[in-house]
Amino acid sequence: MAGARVDGRVARGNQTRRLVLGRTMDIASVEGLDGLSIGRVATELGLSKSGVFALFGSKEEMQLATIRAARAVYARRVVHPAEEVPPGVGRVRELCASYLAYSRGRTFRGGCFFTAVAAEFSARDGAVRDAVAAARAEWIGCVRGVIQEARDLGELRADVDVPQLAFELAALLEMANADSVLHRDDGGYGRAARAIDERLAAATPGG
Template identity: 75%
Template sequence: MAGARIDGRVERGNQSRRLVLGRTMEIASVEGLDGLSIGRIATELGLSKSGVFALFGSKEELQLATVRAARAVFVQRIARPAEEAPPGLGRVWRVCAGYLSYSRERVFPGGCFFTTVAAEFSSRTGPVRDAVAGAREEWIGYVRGVLAGAQAAGELAPDCEVPQLAFELVALLEMANGDSVLHRDHGGYRRAARAIHARLTAAAGAGPVTLPALGPEFA
């Protein structure tokens, strides 16, 4: 019986934590991580300030937990679906198309969460900056990894410089995100998709490739 009560408290705590992080990710994607405070979140969600404090302990930990939660969403929306495709340019394309959809569909109201908070913390120091930088390095490393996988599969030319191509692809993705958020214009997603598709086609190896045609949403 005591175990059931403890389990119930733990589950209620987990539910409250998910509720809080859902809201903090939304706020941070628009206002940045400095827009978060335990008092503000408690008021907006109708929770006690002491209860939110008990879940996180400090503003910094709330910020760090928000970064971790956003990373999980990013992986779920972009990396996981891409892994369903075999290594090759088809997987690279799924990563890029997944990012464009994640931004265009406003999974976070401010567009890409990590673009917002990277700009906010780029010139700072401390644990939050390190967490943001680490998440960004992981993203760039992931793009490089899927490109390297395509190269190993023979679908990317052997002389293709993977770090350079990864830089170009991420730059196009982030430009599309930034244009859409700032100008309320989704045309950049189509232009980025076309440019990425053309770049991958040009970098393809001599053998058969699995790069799909542009879909109607990007044509």
């Protein structure tokens, strides 16, 4: 019976943590990670401040936990769908399409979570900035990886500059996200998709 009570408390704690992180991710995507506070989240969710504090222990740990949670969402919505496609140009296209769907579908209210918090913390120092930078590096590494696979398979020209092409594709994706969020212009998604198709076509053998 004691074990059942402990398991029940753990399950409730995990459920509360998921609830809190769902809210903190949404807040941070709009107002930034500095918009988070234990008191605010507790009030908005009808939880005790002490209970939320017990989950994280500090505002910084709440911010770091929010970044980790957002990375998991990003992987599920953007990266994993591309992994279902065989390596090659098709996987590159799917990765880009998944990002555009993730942004356009407002997985987070503020558009791409990491675009929002990267602008907030890029010029700072500390653990939160490092976590944001690591997430950004992981994403660019993923884009480079799928492009490298396509080049190795001969679906892109052997002289394709992988880091350069990754930079260009990521820039197009992020510009579409920025236009949609700032200007309420969803036309950027279609423009980005066309530009990505054209850039990949130009990079294929004979392109």
